[in-house]
Amino acid sequence: MIRLTRRTFAAALTGVLTGALAGAFAMALPGAALAEYPDKPVTLIIPYKAGGSTETMGRVFAEALGDALGSQVIVRTRPGAGGAIGATEVAKAPADGYTLLFAASTAILWAPLTQDVDYGPEDFTYISQITVYQQAIVARADAPFNTFEELIAHAKDNRLNYADQGAVTKAFIDYLAKVEGVEWTGIPTKGGGEAMPFLLGGKVDFSYSGGVHSRYGDQMKVLMSLISERLAASPDVASIQELYGVAIPGQALIAGPAGLPADVVAKLEAAIAKAIEEPKFVELVTENLKFPIAYQNSADLTADIDRTNEGLKKVLEAIQ
Amino acid sequence: MIENLLLGFQAAFTVTNLMFIAAGITLGIVIGAIPGLGSVTAMAVLIPITFYMSPISAIAFLVGVNKGGTSGGAVPAILLNSPGTPEAAAAALDGYPMAKRGESRRALKFALFSSVTGDTISDLLLIVLVVPFAAIALQFGPLEYTSILLFSFALLSGISSGSTVKALIAIFLGVFLASIGLDPVDSSQRMTFGEINLYDGLSLAAVAIGSLAMASVLQELIDMRFGPQPAGPAKAETAPEAEARSGLKTALPIGEFFSHWKTIIRSALIGSGVGMLPGLGVTLAAFLSYGATRRASKTPQSFGTGNPEGIIATEAANSAVVGSNLVPTIALGVPGNIAAALLIGAFIIHGIVPGPFMLTMHGDVIYALFASMLMANVVHLAIGRVGIQIWGWFATLPKGLVLPPVFVMCIVGVYLPTQSLFDIWVMLAFAVLGLVMRRGGFPVVCLVIGFLLGDMFETSLRQSLLLYQSDFTVIVESPIALVFLALTGFVLIRAARRA
Structure with missing residues (x-):
């Protein structure tokens, strides 16, 4: 029994190692051949706990986005402080398009107005709106x-x-x-x-x-x-x-750190516009979560975010 | 209902599903058995794999992971006194002394059989109660939760054999630590000192794994270095050898197991009851059941020294939560705990809208889920039985070889869910606090449970105060709250009289 176990264990270990090595090579090879964005996996940070609607959406979206971009998109959850922990991480990431945020706009707008955080709405490049939370x-x-x-x-x-x-x-x-x-x-x-x-x-x-x-x-x-x-x-x-004349921010958006190069933004906009038409994603969002698909490009979203932020300030002043 | 269930079996009883269930249970047990990783981590890690499965297979797989993960946690608790999750902490109280006596395999069998039995009872209750439950659950508001939590604190204070006062101090230290972070009512920061990692409070995984698992690893390492060195090769004696030498049996006849039927049924009912109320959780069920069993026992002083009833009480109750937790999930669309929340996430991905209409709209899938759960129990028994042989082999490895990887796994387990280095420092700090508390005779598990429930206690209490504008006479209008508050008083007065 013991010997059998050891052998099985060793076989499993070898299998895992070979798999990991093969994976590493597969990822490294195209990187050597192409220098154009994206030449390595993109990390999509979701600043909420697993199991919620944003995280659920994000997982399916990441797969569609990966297909559209022709690169792997890895989801990482960094929950905490109403999204501020994940947002801080993205705000401080290098502006190369390999670290993106998928979150509600409140994560970006509300925390700087009310809490002591190291970022503000100006620290992000707003790429696209995906949907609107039906509040x-x-x-x-x-x-x-x-x-x-x-x-x-x-x-x-x-x-x-x-x-x-x-x-x-x-x-x-x-x-x-x-x-x-x-x-x-x-x-x-x-x-x-x-x-x-x-x-x-x-x-x-x-x-x-x-x-x-x-x-x-x-x-x-x-x-x-x-x-x-x-x-x-x-x-x-x-x-x-x-x-x-006011409204709760409801944008579910993709953002990157401030100062993303224009060609990266354009590439991401196109890939996102394609990804949100993926039937599996559309079915999840509209049928199961009952949210509309509401795409906005970078320019429209940036203007929308400015307006939303002014509304937030007005409400905060009134109740204080 | 029976007809629906038969249809469910028809849909779920396929070779593919059985294979997914078996794979889920195996992965769950293995991940759950790694100190520091529990069923929640196991599910979070494995959900993306289910994208490629059909809904029924995906859910059967995750149910398997959840069941396996919950019972796997008992393995390190029994073998190493190093519970990977707080929910298995009570299993260490009697499991580890049994293992030290050389009865590790027997202890593991007790744990497995209790898990499977408790789980089966709870699954059956789930199937019968899911429809009438919704109405009862809505009676539980903040006031009722506050009284239940106070009652739990009173019961928990009697769990350790030491002083009730020290236990209460540990519980409320935990509640205090839980108040770090955002204030639940006006969202201002408390005791965060401008540190953004503290805005959400301390992480439960870091606190629990640090003070329970890591502290006991450190204790063992200190004992190995500075403790009395056992004379010569006796140290290398393996558990089976010890079993052979002392003549203790490793077998556990099924008849002997079921001679503890009272404990099994009581624990399964406690676990199911706790599981049906969202948020109370697996750990509370395990400890309440442990406490109740000790109270009911004719020899309460034998608990903590290797009484198998302690293992049965823990494992039957914590596994019973797994099934009944789905009652609020399916009846109301309210997940009973994080594992159920993850399951809801998987439901959504696979096109099943969670909520009160799940049973009417997706009855076929839900009954297939019930059938899968019952099937999973049988598979669980078979796989767990094989697993015991393997764990038994692990138990024979010298401590010096096992503890360092456990140390590393604790760190990985804390890092994985939120990928935060800050949490690792928190865990190490709590490992030291855990060591100090043990020396001082304060029950560490009480600290962890206080911390675990503290947030809920504060929120419910403050919700009630706001809702009823601090008018205490409303307690009289709620029979549920009245009963639990009276029980709290009774338990505390009895403890004070005995002291």
Whole structure:
């Protein structure tokens, strides 16, 4: 038994080593032949924990992007501080296109405004927007209000609680209360997995949703879209942009460190535009996650990010 | 339901699936058995492989990894007193003394059989309870969670044979350490000293592996260097030789195992109960069950000295979480723990939308998943049984050869999930703290569990205070909270009387 085990072990070890060596050669060879970008694997940093919607999307996207670029794209998760740890790493990486970030724009915009971090929005090159997080204010289907105006009216006579998901969401919902002259209490939750049961179990009156409400079908109703446009799945419900002139950043984007060479950006833009049409990725995003595919090129995205950042500053000033 | 389950078996019972299950369990056990790597790491590492499988195979494979990973953690806990994950820490309490007596194979068999039995009971509960559960789960809000966590702390304080006060100090030191990082309510930083790596608090893997696994490796290394040198070649005596010499049996007849049926069923039920409530987790289940078994035993003083009931209690409970954790996942779309969250990620990739409609919309896949889980238990038993021979061989290797790789694996295990060097320093710091605490008679596991649950405790407590505007009379309106708070008082008063 022991001898057998040793032999099997040795065989397995040899197998692994040979595989690793072969892999190393396969990666090294094209590198020697071509000098044009990309001549080595590209690392895509996702600053969130494994298992979330961004990470899930990122894994499938990386594969499609790799095919489009003709190079391997390796996903690395660097979770922490609402995305600030991964964003710091990318901001400080060499501007050669081999280290990219796939994150929500809040990871880039919110932390520099509110926390002590070593980067700002100017430390990134914005390459493309992939999709928009479908953020909204939602309530239980049997709640005594059907629109956001009715919610405000209800809040004038009742003390309401809502489930928030971190500082950005709390800031926007409290900003709304301030503008409307009502008061409500934010109950902090760690994501939709905690907030939705609170809402369904009647612990809170309404809730922020980062898109998870779409999985609950007609048990939920959407009161207002929190992003700059209406939700893809609820086109009849007004957006916060229409009603209050501000919006929660919702861009899911690809960015690199500031100062990426123009030809690298152009190459990445083209590859990303191709990758997001990959049927497997489209199915994952639109069918399973219920997000729209919303491509934006580098120029449009950069302008959009500037606008979003101004809105964030306005909300922050108002609630402080 | 039975009809659905039969259809599930029809879909899942294929050679390909069985092979994927077997591969998943084998990889899970191996990764789980490496100190420092647990089922969560195993799943995170292996999910990309599933992209190339059909949904049913992918999920069967991951279920195998999760089951194998959870039971594999007991191996280093028993053989080396170096639990790779906090969830296996309780298995070391009695497993390691048994192994030192030369009964390592028996201890491993107890662990495996308990895992498989606990897991099977919990899978059956999952299949029966998944539909009615959703309504009950919604009754559990922040107030109920706060009282359950307080009750858990009270129970855990009685787990070590030492002083209750020292255990409570260790638990609340853990809770305190968990409060480092962003404040859950207003997102300001606490005790981070401007260090960005602390914004999310200390990493659980670093704290747990450092103070549990790494500390015991360091302890062994110190003992080898400075401890009393055993006279001559006796040191080289291998476990089987010791077993042969002392005449202790390595066999574990199935009848003897099932003579502990009370402990098995109690532990499986505790594990299933804890698993059904999202967030409480595998480690808590293991320790609560260990505590309950000790309390129920006629010879509580024999726990910690190599009582097989201690292993059964731990392993049956922690494996029972694996199945029942899917109850909230499937009934509400709320993952019960990180492993279930990873499984949800895999569901999404394979086109299954998680959420309360999973069972109605994807019933075929879910019932195939249930069938795969039951099949996996049988495969698990077979593979685990073969594995014991191999682990038994590892146990015969001299310590000087085993400990250095374990040391390295602890470092790799902490580095892998977040790829942060900072976490490695945290782990080394906690290894030293773990050594100091052991010397001082403070139970290190209490520190780890306090840390593990501290964040949830603080969040639930502050959620309740905000939600009810610090009005304590609401406790009377919640029967669940009332019962758990009364039990907390009862347990603490009883401990104080005994001291």
